[in-house]
Amino acid sequence: MIRRTPAILALPVLLPLLAAAPLCAQARDQDPPAGVDPTQVPRGSKYALPTAAPKEKPFSRPFRFFQPKTSFELSKDWQALLADAHEMYRLWRDSPDRSFDRDGLPTASTKHYATLRERITPLLARQGGMLRSYRMDETAAARRQAWAFLSLFVTPRQDAVDLLRGLPYEPDAAVRKSMIELSIPFLAACARATEDGQQGTAKYFVDAAPWMDLTRSPETRDRILALSALAEIAGARPVATKAVLPYMKRWYPDLLRSKSELLRNKAREFITLLEPQARFPSDIDASADYFDRVYKLLFPPIRLDKGRCELHPSAELDAAIELGRELLNDASATKRESVVVRTKRATFEKLGVRLLRVPEALESAGFHVGDVLTTLNGQPIGSAAQMLGTIEKILEAGSRRFVLEWVDAKGVEHVRTYEVMAPDSDG
Missing domain, CATH: 2.30.42 (Pdz3 Domain)
Incomplete structure (x- = not known):
């Protein structure tokens, strides 16, 4: 006598599914995977073209600050650098004659400040990667502020310019404000710099994307700082900066309608740098409509x-x-x-x-x-x-x-x- 086990009882259900399995597998082979244009699959080919992630529209995700999760144990050398950075920033901040040199770096007349700067400069040669990691992942806001200050003195200079990209995403509002204000003169100097003997060739690559992104921040102060940075880039490179405006078209009218008068003025100033003939009306709603007209002049159909x-x-x-x-x-x-x-x-x-x-x-x-x-x-x-x-x-x-x-x-x-x-x- 044969016992009706659960496996035997399931056979009538499984057999049709097993018979249909090859057809399902064949159908799956014929369908191109996600991210592949079906029209680009070679005719008669069993396999589709290599998969590619669907192209994401720039700035399609909500604006977010980074979230640091690490507390680093530093070597003695890096502990000394961190202490020097804290002291340099304190001396510069408290100095009555604090200013910036021709390269946009913070400077002060205090002798101790000059001594510290002379000491840290050779130690920061080609340390951009380490500073980026420390500044983005360190949980202590005071340390991140010190690392951001040190980032300005990194050599080669292009590495220091690249490190500016992280400033708009600093999660602590006070650190973000102070370090962006401190870095804007350096950003402006690097944007103006040209190759020796080639006035039309920029010396450094200055990325405007993070500053464009910061204009989407929910904080009005952040948007003002972002437009200040973009204005410095536009003043030095108006043609190149004009190319970024289409990415900001979606939310730029909101900047012109802001309740903050300073933010509205900054938004108008940036457009005026790209189109010197622009003359915005004083009315808030009319300014947004005028922006559409200026945009069509800058970017005709x-x-x-x-x-x-x-x-x-x-x-x-x-x-x-x-x-x-x-x-x-x-x-x-x-x-x-x-x-x-x-x-x-x-x-x-x-x-x-x-x-x-x-x-x-x-x-x-x-x-x-x-x-x-x-x-x-x-x-x-x-x-x-x-x-x-x-x-x-x-x-x-x-x-x-x-x-x-x-x-x-x-x-x-x-x-x-x-x-x-x-x-x-x-x-």
């Missing part, structure tokens, strides 16, 4: 930069696209003909479509009267209507990018990538 043109969704872009569609559908606006291309090595002819007239709105996208459009994504352009149809098919297929080649009126060949940006690509 059609952004041309040599071999790349970004097309940002907006009403202005829609109007320009409609003009382009009318232009390509108008037989009198284009003409198919050959053009002579001149290079350093050869002269040859190419067939294409010549633009006989170009609306002013399309000139911002890099089109000019007399240009001969020759290829689109590597394929010859037979007519303006064909070109329009090809672009529409590219966009309908889900691609946001196409490459256009053309020859200008001087016979010089060019190539440019046009990309339709996502609606939330700014900020």
Whole structure:
């Protein structure tokens, strides 16, 4: 007699599941893992492309200060450095003539301060990594303050500049305020520094991202300090600093509407450094609306930069696209003909479509009267209507990018990538 064990009783249920298991495994193999674009999986391949983490939008997470969890046992050398740092900061803070030298470092006329600075400087050579660990992980706020003070004297100087990135995330409000105020002159001096004999080349890399992030802090004082730091960077490097503004677009109107008059003024000052012609109205709500107008001047919907043109969704872009569609559908606006291309090595002819007239709105996208459009994504352009149809098919297929080649009126060949940006690509 056969005993009906639990395993035997479960067989009728398990057999269908076991039979379906290979099909489930096959289905799992066919689905690309998270983070992989299904359209980029090679056709016929059993395995998807290497997985990649989904791209995270900058500043998408809430602003947070770091949380130190360690109390370090220091060697005698580091204990001596820590004691010197405490004493130097006390001497500088209590000195009636405290100031900053040409490098932005804190200085005082006290002889003992000069002696301590001379003693610690050689000991801090290439110690940026140790100081970063001590300053970020030490639980004692007084020690973190001393380490932050010492960080300014680290060599090489680029290491000291890199250590400034941690200041906006200091959890103790008093330490954060005092050390940021102490470090802003150093930050400004490093932002202004250029390579010897090369006035247009920055000597140090100054990261604006932590200061941008600090403008999201819930504390008004933090946002004021962050804008003060950004203003120093913008004063020295306005073109480079302008590139960070799109990331701040989401919350910048909140800075302009703040109840703090000082914060509102700092927010206006920063924009004025990027666009000297800006004149903000005194009304708070009107200032936020004016910011949108200034932003469009700084970052128009059609952004041309040599071999790349970004097309940002907006009403202005829609109007320009409609003009382009009318232009390509108008037989009198284009003409198919050959053009002579001149290079350093050869002269040859190419067939294409010549633009006989170009609306002013399309000139911002890099089109000019007399240009001969020759290829689109590597394929010859037979007519303006064909070109329009090809672009529409590219966009309908889900691609946001196409490459256009053309020859200008001087016979010089060019190539440019046009990309339709996502609606939330700014900020």
